[in-house]
Amino acid sequence: MPTTAGVDRFAGFQESPSRKYISKKVAYGHLSAICRSISQVVVEDRVVSCSLVQEPDSTTGSQNLEASHAIDGYVKPVTSTVPSPNSPEEEWEGIVDIAVNCEWMLPESDDEPVLRNGYAIQSRLDAVSAALHEMNNDPRRTHMYSVTIEDEAMCLWYWSRSHSAKSEAVDITKDVRSTIRGLVSFLFASTPELGYDETVQRRFDPALGGYCHIFCVGDSYFKVLRSIAEHVGPCTIAGPSTRVFEVVNVPSFDNITATTESVASPMVLKDVWLDIEAKPEKQIQNTIFGRLQDVAHRLQDGQDLPQLTGLDDAGKELLRNALRDETYRDYFLTIDCDTQGVQSKSLAPGTWREDDVFTFWDSSFWDSSSDRSRSLYVTPPPHRARSFSTWRSFVAKRQYRVVFKEVCQALHRLLFLAGWVHRDISSGNLLWNPNSKRGILSDLEYAKEFNAEGTGSSDPKTGTPAFMASEIISQRLILFSNPDLSSEDQMDAVLKPIIHNFQHDLESFFWLLLWILTTRISTRTPDLVSYTNRLFLVDGLSNLWPGRVTPFRERTIGSEVEDLLPDDMKVFADRIHILNQALCDASIKKHLDFGNVASYVHLYGAVREALNFCVEKSDLVKLAARKGEAVTKILKRKRMDST
Known part of the structure; x- marks a missing residue:
């Protein structure tokens, strides 16, 4: 509705929600009407792909039956990403169509700033927790978005495998243009723009009696039989960066019936996010093989290697046997195929690192003379700013998928001969192949000369x-x-x-x-x-x-x-x-x-x-x-x- 000053305002948000409402369900219910009105407009020849669902404190499901997450609302694709037939019994179906999770927050009383009582911090933590929850449970997610509204202050959030980002606060009672722009960016976005990976599809598999994921790696397709990762990926704000599955080869996304040969020879698919400058595992493995071949030739020529210094004859013979006729290849997983996928977003121009996004500022730092609206946007005192020397650098990451022919059980000397360090020896990376009765070293993405x-x-x-x-x-x-x-x-x-x-x-x-x-x-x-x-x-x-x-x-x-x-x-x-x-x-x-x-x-x-x-x-x-x-x-x- 137009104001006397000629500035547009939303009918439901003519003033701060906390001055008029005591229920966030009622206060932010106006967003649904706003989104319906936006959806009736054609934007740059795009059609509406999403809608806003308002369900304060609704609970989402999970692959983990003990895990769930309450959210206040979410942006949902108009056409569900869940393939037919839908399975109401599936515990974690609820998360797959949460394209953007939302958190709303009202202050407890009219005379308390939103941020002073700390609940806004909790709202932000809920937002990142929900995004983490959804990305952990859905392997199709490359990144995730969230929306938080703290009284009248709306922020948009981006979560990825390399970094997270927060927009400056927008006052929904005054800045109508920016509010609509933010909502439009979600309502008219394509599924890849919202963070859904089109090279991973979800299908109903009658053979398994439920849903499964199909991965595209290069020109090949692989159906997931089970997750075999014993642990999840690096410590990142938005979920694991490594997933490992037992898979079988199938003809396509829509033909998921495996051949008899494929069923008899399951393989392992690893889906990992690497630093953008990191070498893919296949390239590292080939480099190590080249080094080991050179060592084998030097031994054959009778050269004395420092790596063999002090070894007894039995130890030397053990290594010679491992190098003879490229036998060393048997100690590494055999790569069937691999591919490099999408890259996480780089830091946008004009961005800066901000302290205290998820921590509560002491009330002594607030300007008590300012009204509630101003206190939402207060800048922390200079002495609260963190030294830039303590910030870690954010490196863009790239998705990498590799398929191994062997399915091994979790259980190093060859890398030593090649002059490389593994840098991630763990229970999931020392494997035992029950067929060949041989130990195997895996996960070379962190290996380094x-x-x-x-x-x-x-x-x-x-x-x-x-x-x-x-x-x-x-x-x-x-x-x-x-x-x-x-x-x-x-x-x-x-x-x-x-x-x-x-x-x-x-x-x-x-x-x-x-x-x-x-x-x-x-x-x-x-x-x-x-x-x-x-x-x-x-x-x-x-x-x-x-x-x-x-x-x-x-x-x-x-x-x-x-x-x-x-x-x-x-x-x-x-x-x-x-x-x-x-x-x-x-x-x-x-x-x-x-x-x-x-x-x-x-x-x-x-x-x-x-x-x-x-x-x-x-x-x-x-x-x-x-x-x-x-x-x-x-x-x-x-x-x-x-x-």
């Missing part, structure tokens, strides 16, 4: 947090704690960058071995559960340091474990102590010989001896039939690749 010079900036905290090496977690060299070092060497240690080396991969294997022996057994006592929670439960890296780093550096883990393990498994404690001591001793000396590949050889021998010992005593290990709740939480966050 070893920086023998040890120069440049420190490597980021890359890896599975539960198995991350102590120096990577703490970003401090263990040698710094050596009291025998001279003050000059100690100062040198403080200034040295943290470069991921072969020893860090071996330490990750140490943590993996300890994790199996202490968390996957059926005879866990409450004291052992409490101890392993302190070592492995991941709720931010602060929980792992110093709770785990300190006993590792002090070499006390073996004795601690011995007191907690069941009597018939105490024999493993001494082996844990020996490996703990070998890794720490090597770390203290490492600054003297960091780039010398031969200096790492004896550690591989120590790890192999520990592994052989565990294999010999494996009949003592009674693995739990299934993972308990605490063990599942250990790997609830996969990789950390931020500073």
